[in-house]
Amino acid sequence: MTTSEGSLSKTTMSKSSIIIPVYKAHHLHAEKLENKKWITERIIPLYYPYNFQKWEVHYKSFFKKPKLEKRVVASNLIKGDSSFADEWPSFSLGEVKENQIIPSKVEKSTYLASSREMVRRFYVHYARVWNVPRLELIEEKTAYLPYEVYLQKHTGKNQTRTMLYEPVSGHAENLDKYPEIHSFFTTIRED
Secondary structure: OEEEEOOEEEEEOOOOEEEEEEEOOOOOOOHHHOOOOEEEEEEEEEEEEEEEEEEEEEEEOOOOOEEEEEEEEEEEOOOOOEEEEOOOOOEEEEEEEHHHEOOOOOOHHHHHHHHHHHHHHHHHHHOOOOOOOEEEEEEEEEEEEEEEEEEEEEOOOOOEEEEEEEOOOOEEEEHHHOHHHHHHHHHHOOO
């Protein structure tokens, strides 16, 4: 069974797993989280929704010469904010459990309007173009960034910690610093 939500296609493989576009991670596992004091008891993967858009920006330079630039924008589908991305990311299809996907909270019209306004403001206020730029959305794709939650136990003390690891950047921090992921994680922890 295949369903389509905007540019996101989901294919159901079994009752609890689906195939989704996943951002390719560069660092697969957090080896640096393992040490003599902390032992990993369990690793739980999570998938955070983002929408990537490619915009064409038409404007006139200071010398009134027509210019064309292409910009990539990443929209966070939980918080609703947008930011520029360096390049169009590479995706691969991955089979994941449905309960590991953090559901998006932002509607398509909202994040596209936010992205459009961010690009427009950049060119008007920072690039200081001669006229208001004309923006065209060329391509968009919703994909999921992989995260891993590490449940760890201290070897000497009776302490546990929950760490969030982002394989794309190789960055790890305490899960409590990310309330939107922490609240989702508490709902799936029993699974």
